[in-house]
Amino acid sequence: MRIISTKDANVLSISLEGELDHHSAKGAISQIANIIEIELPLNVTLNLKGLSFMDSSGIALVLHTWRRLNDFSAKLKIENVPTQGYKVLNAAGIPRLIPTTRLH
């Protein structure tokens, strides 16, 4: 699991690459929390284009990040979610809570 973050003027973009499961989730959640702690962004985009697999650990990661951003009224968007990952997020109603776009 690789996490890459880039920041322009208004948006912190965090890209996830590899497989997100229980094995990788704890490290990924704390790594993202650290990035947010340092950058204190107002807008965050989670780019999931590079995720080849995601189970319900992805739901926990998204909710964890969303709650942390809510603490200081920052906004979260999820982009480029592959079909399998979208099905997982959709089962938890995430797209109704957080703006989410699929990978085309």
Add this chain to the structure above:
Amino acid sequence: MCTNEMTMTFLSKSANEGFARYTVASFASQLDPTLDELNDIKTIVSEAVTNCIVHAYPDSVGKIYIKAKLFQNNTIEISVRDKGCGIPDIDRAREPMFTTGDSERSGMGFTIMESFSDKMRVKSNSKGTTVTVIKRISMRVGGRSLV
């Protein structure tokens, strides 16, 4: 009628989650599933194995047993068994967003397994838990025959 069967046993270490889902998906590929169906199988196995690691053996390493059977009607039955502490209240455990795990757990494991499969059974007592799911694989025109 069962046409093929495999069993595997491995330790409840999180590094084995990927190994387990890829092995079962590889076995299931004999039914000529679509990529989406294969991903459903990987997801189901990942959730079931994670449950064993997090809940069945919370403070120890135990064994996880997977049995997969292929049937002539193009279905796969996957059983994931542990000899852990058991689930005290199965109905509650199956509720969406219910978890006794840490904050990196969503409580959606059973919900995902249920919605990604055609049928799910959970049996549990103080000697362990068995989760069995049945997944039908669509017959494709020009696809490989199982028999």
